Amino acid sequence: MTEGRPRRLPLLVDAVLSVGTDLELRVTLQQLVDSATRLTGAAYGALGVVGAEPGGRVTELFTAGIDERARERIGRLPDGHSGVIGELLAHPRPLRTDDVTGHPLSSGLPPNHPPVHSFLGVPVLVGEDVFGNLYVAQKQGGPFTGEDEQLLRVLAAQAGIAIDNARLYETARQRERWISGTAAVTTALLSxxxxxxxxxxxxxxxxxxxxxxxxxxxxxxxxxxxxxxxxxxxxxxxxxxxxxxxxxxxxxxxxxxxxxxxxxxxxxxxxxxxxxxxxxxxxxxxxxxxxxxxxxxxxxxxxxxxxxxxxxxxxxxxxxxxxxxxxxxxxDARRSRRRLAVYEDRDRIARDLHDLVIQHLFATGMMLESARRRAEVPAVGQALERAVEELESTVQEVRTTIFALQQPPSDSPAGLRDRVLREAATAAALVGFQPSVQFAGPVDSRVGRRAGRGLLLALRRALTAATRRAQVSRIDVRVDADARSTDGAAAVRLTVYDDGEPAGDAEGTGTTVTWESPL
The missing domain is CATH 3.30.450.40 (GAF domain)
Known part of the structure; x- marks a missing residue:
């Protein structure tokens, strides 16, 4: 054992303990890089995590000695297929060199990377699989030694155990989140x-x-x-x-x-x-x-x-x-059952209207018609005649209603009115309450396709913004097909109001969005 080994054993013990004390994977990986840099006296350290796909590449990089601004200037991650990093991935064994820029496999440093000469890298194994590679560079006071390599190998071996534990913990937490999310979706869909x-x-x-x-x-x-x-x-x-x-x-x-x-x-x-x-x-x-x-x-x-x-x-x-x-x-099956129940109820109402209401109205009309014929006072006869006409009109309206009840409603929205209601229903699924929707004028017949598409896009954006505002408890939507533009031309106007907290430093108790288009 070299003379410097006893003095560095406490550092190694501290490094092993710091790596194994946290079950958060990303925290563990960053602690590993920081500990490796301190332990070897390196200016820079990094851990490249290898992706799971065949011919894996570096998918994440944890660094020490380089701040965020410097990382942004460097830009891309190592591709893992060239240079000494590629050699570490292709042949997972320690690699040490006094001058990485002169190494036969070196492909050069990326632009804006700090100057690096001495280099030491070791694989990090989780079980028998390569999780990534731990490397340190630019040792202060001279090149990396065999002792540095042994210390880094011990740290990487202990880190493999800590990473395995952290991955198991993270996997358990992920499963819990996904199971809870699946239950929430099922509850929302069936409600x-x-x-x-x-x-x-x-x-x-x-x-x-x-x-x-x-x-x-x-x-x-x-x-x-x-x-x-x-x-x-x-x-x-x-x-x-x-x-x-x-x-x-x-x-x-x-x-x-x-x-x-x-x-x-x-x-x-x-x-x-x-x-x-x-x-x-x-x-x-x-x-x-x-x-x-x-x-x-x-x-x-x-x-x-x-x-x-x-x-x-x-x-x-x-x-x-x-x-x-x-x-x-x-x-969908539940909606179909509810729709079938509605159809059956509508059929029952239609039968009752036809068999009971119309027959009573018809009988009453015949009695009034008989009374009119026997009426001796002209004014009374005229009043009875008007009553008979009103009853005949009512019978026609009831028959129209019966016919409408016997027609199945369309599953897809046929007009702009239905599409606006559909957008409001989508927003309701996100905020937990139904927005208020009002229409003015003949929306379906007056608003053309082009203006309708623009209105729906503006509505979708306004509702999306409203659902993301804090403390929103009310959303009002109004579509006015009888509106007039500033020059007096016919127009359609959309107004969306919500009582959520305005964004930024804006003052007020709500937000109103207005959109208008000529017809």
Whole structure:
């Protein structure tokens, strides 16, 4: 044992203890890098976490000795396929050199990286699997020694045990979160609401559980493609809804076949052909299917540069979509039963109106008609004649009502009025109460398709903003098809008010959004 070993043993013990005291994985990894840097007297340290895919690459990097501003200037992570980092991944064994810039395998330092010469790297194993590589650089006072290498190997071995424990703990917590989220989705879907609101609930809950930047539901179209029908994002989801995957897309066959698709970078993957894919990085596209029936696809993209989904996250998300699909099928069956009950009740009301009310009205009319004929006073006869006419008019109105009751209501909204109500129902699923909706004028017949699309987009944005404001307990929506613009021309006007707390330093007790378009 060298003379310096006893003096460094307390540092090694402290390092091992600090690495093993926390069950949060990310905290444990950062403590490992900090301890390795102190233990070896290095100026810089890093831990590159290897991804789970074959031919793994560095997916996360924990550093010491470099502040956030310096990391941002350096930019990209090591690709793990070149240089001494690639050598560590290809051959997981210690690598020590006095001058890394002159090493035969060196591919140079990235731009804006601090000067580095001495280098020492060791693999971090969890069981028999390579979790990542721990490396330190630029030792103060000389090159790294064999003793440094032995100390770092001991620390990496102990870190492997601590990482395994932290991963087990994190996996248990993740499972608990996903199970609770699945139960919440099932409860929300079976408590009522329309099919569009149900899809939004699934997208919102999945986005939060997966720590994704968006939750998107796609459904097959009549043309053989797929379309985004529901979305949950931290920003405006309106730009995503309506986006389509056209027939012939490389990923479409997998999605329509009910296969899960995992993408490392949506912006560069050739299979991703939609314009919105350029915004995203790692993504999961999971089938929503139950009993052989494909309801759609749940897509969970993360922002570019974010970490990949782990195998555990992929497994938990797959289980979530299976349960969510079953809950959607059960919720649809429940809505069908309620709809059938409504149809039966309407049939009963129609029969009662026909068999009882109309017959009584008809009999009363005949009695009045007989009385009119026998009336000797002209004024009385005229009054009875008017009463008979009123009864005949009432009979016609009742017959019209009977006919309407016997017609099944359309499942899809036919006009702008129904679409506005659908958007309000979607917002209700997020805030827990039903927004108030008022219409003025003949909305369906007066507002054209172009103005209607603009109104719905403005409404969707206003409702999204309202649902995200704190302490919101009231949302009022008014659509006025009898409005006039400032120049007196006919217009349609949308007004959305909510009583939530205004954003920023704005004062007031609520927020009003107004949108207007000529007819």
């Amino acid at each position: 009522g609401g329309g099919p569009d609101a149900a899809l939004t609930v699934v997208a919102e809950q999945a986005r939060q559980l997966a720590e994704a930047c968006a939750g998107v539901i796609l459904q097959p179209t009549d043309e053989g493609g797929m379309e985004i029908v529901a979305a949950s994002t931290q920003e405006d989801p309106g730009s995503l809804i309506g986006t389509t995957i056209t027939p012939g897309s490389p990923v479409l066959e997998q999605l329509l076949g009910g296969e899960a698709v995992f993408v490392t970078d949506s912006a560069t993957d050739a299979r991703m052909t939609t314009p919105v894919s350029e915004r995203f990085g790692p993504s999961m596209l999971l089938p929503l299917q139950s009993g052989g029936r494909l309801i759609g696809t749940l897509a969970l993209p993360r922002v570019r540069g974010d970490r990949d989904y782990t195998p555990v996250e992929r497994q938990l998300a797959g289980q979530f979509t299976s349960q969510a699909a079953l809950a959607l099928v059960l919720a």
